Amino acid sequence: MTEIKLKPFQKPLTGEVEVPGDKSISHRAVILGSLAKGTTNITNFLNGEDCRRTIDAFRKLGVTIEQEGTSVTIHSDGKEKLTEAKQPIYFGNSGTTARLMLGVLAGLPFFTTAYGDPSLTIRPMDRVVQPMRLMGASITGREKGSYLPTAINGGNLKGISYTLPVKSAQVKSAVLLAGLFAEDVTEVIEHAATRNHSENMLEAFGADIVIKDNAIRITNQSLSAANVYVPGDISSAAFLLASAAIVPGSSISINNVGLNKTRTGIIDVLLEMGANLNISNKKSISGELIGDITVTQEDLKGIVIEGAMIPRLIDEIPVIALLATQAEGDTVIRDAKELRLKETDRIEAIASNLTKLGANVETTEDGMVIHGKTSITGGKVVSYDDHRIAMMLAVASLIADDAIIIDDISSIAISYPDFFKHLDTLKTP
Numbered sequence: 001m002t003e004i005k006l007k008p009f010q011k012p013l014t015g016e017v018e019v020p021g022d023k024s025i026s027h028r029a030v031i032l033g034s035l036a037k038g039t040t041n042i043t044n045f046l047n048g049e050d051c052r053r054t055i056d057a058f059r060k061l062g063v064t065i066e067q068e069g070t071s072v073t074i075h076s077d078g079k080e081k082l083t084e085a086k087q088p089i090y091f092g093n094s095g096t097t098a099r100l101m102l103g104v105l106a107g108l109p110f111f112t113t114a115y116g117d118p119s120l121t122i123r124p125m126d127r128v129v130q131p132m133r134l135m136g137a138s139i140t141g142r143e144k145g146s147y148l149p150t151a152i153n154g155g156n157l158k159g160i161s162y163t164l165p166v167k168s169a170q171v172k173s174a175v176l177l178a179g180l181f182a183e184d185v186t187e188v189i190e191h192a193a194t195r196n197h198s199e200n201m202l203e204a205f206g207a208d209i210v211i212k213d214n215a216i217r218i219t220n221q222s223l224s225a226a227n228v229y230v231p232g233d234i235s236s237a238a239f240l241l242a243s244a245a246i247v248p249g250s251s252i253s254i255n256n257v258g259l260n261k262t263r264t265g266i267i268d269v270l271l272e273m274g275a276n277l278n279i280s281n282k283k284s285i286s287g288e289l290i291g292d293i294t295v296t297q298e299d300l301k302g303i304v305i306e307g308a309m310i311p312r313l314i315d316e317i318p319v320i321a322l323l324a325t326q327a328e329g330d331t332v333i334r335d336a337k338e339l340r341l342k343e344t345d346r347i348e349a350i351a352s353n354l355t356k357l358g359a360n361v362e363t364t365e366d367g368m369v370i371h372g373k374t375s376i377t378g379g380k381v382v383s384y385d386d387h388r389i390a391m392m393l394a395v396a397s398l399i400a401d402d403a404i405i406i407d408d409i410s411s412i413a414i415s416y417p418d419f420f421k422h423l424d425t426l427k428t429p
């Protein structure tokens with residue numbers, strides 16, 4: 001447990017930073033680099049706990065992976081040469097590792113067992129287990145395979161056509177990865193766009209993948225190693241963008257951030273709320289758009305966030321809720337029931353903490369209504385071991401009337417180990 005007492009800052013934030021590499025893209029670079037034949041070099045890799053779990057998983061499956069901070073080199077003889085793990089694989093706190101690896105393990109012709117930390121152990125895995133069983137994998141686990149720990153007998157998969165019952169890039173990616181091992185064609189149909197980094201990166205690794213309307217098709221094939229530059233994580237940038245949007249007089253830039261359209265809901269929300277935001281230096285690297293974002297503080301107003309927008313900002317909702325406390329009028333968030341299934345029930349975690357800090361938040365089954373504008377008081381709050389809740393609370397302290405004490409900030413190492421260092425950079429004129 002690492003408790004922290006954050007005194008109010010109440011001064012403008014200025015300057016520029018580069019946030020760490022994107023978590024979703026870092027996971028996928030390790031996965032595809034391990035399945036591809038040859039040497040894959042990853043630069044600007046997110047050296048956070050979740051992505052290290054994905055590296056450890058492939059090391060256990062016999063892949064040679066060298067990691068020095070944000071540089072990762074993978075030497076693989078291809079997906080056919082992976083070997084049975086002698087020990088259970090630990091997925092830690094990482095939903096992405098667990099769900100994407102289940103897709104890979106379903107395709108591998110041997111036995112694997114896997115488990116997670118207490119939070120991951122109560123997150124649903126049946127959303128991936130079901131399509132894997134339809135493809136022919138044998139999976140057992142707690143509650144008939146719906147939860148970790150799990151045991152997988154993979155191999156001999158056949159392609160399926162699968163319509164996603166949940167708007168989840170993790171499920172889509174698991175089915176596509178299993179499709180690399182399956183006989184015939186594997187098709188995934190999604191009715192709402194979710195992050196498409198798997199599709200982009202499969203193409204970068206030479207895969208023949210067909211994307212037409214809302215269907216993605218893939219077949220059993222070999223991948224070739226590639227070099228991957230990981231853009232800055234817009235989900236991490238969101239905490240700094242929100243800080244600058246609410247601390248009076250602030251103006252900051254975040255450089256080389258991923259601007260993939262399936263992830264930029266936070267930019268659209270900031271603009272709709274009235275933030276002064278500009279994007280420059282746009283370019284495409286490793287199949288992903290990147291650029292620099294500048295935000296200058298402005299008065300904000302409440303908005304409605306729902307429907308197809310939700311998957312484009314699902315991980316940013318904790319900090320968007322904080323933004324909404326500083327906006328004039330009501331902000332309504334709906335269609336976001338998935339938040340109840342993240343590292344913690346984020347709807348309850350957001351509402352209980354912000355209420356303790358003087359905000360006016362009503363929860364609903366699939367979201368919340370935030371009545372702004374309210375001032376943020378100090379007080380004791382709890383992170384529920386959730387990195388995004390911990391960082392949202394730290395941002396709240398910037399504008400609080402009194403000190404905010406967060407019970408435990410150790411979870412921040414999952415996605416943004418340098419979070420406080422970067423915030424300090426922006427605090428220094």
Ligand SMILES: O=C(O)C1=C[C@@H](OP(=O)(O)O)[C@@H](O)[C@H](O)C1
Binds near residue numbers: 023096167170314
């Ligand atoms: O595919 C990914 O990398 C992710 C997808 C999202 O989860 P779901 O697929 O469960 O929506 C997101 O919340 C998570 O942080 C990362």
Ligand SMILES: C=C(OP(=O)(O)O)C(=O)O
Binds near residue numbers: 050094095388
């Ligand atoms: C939900 C998240 O990640 P994961 O599902 O990989 O645990 C997150 O990073 O906010």
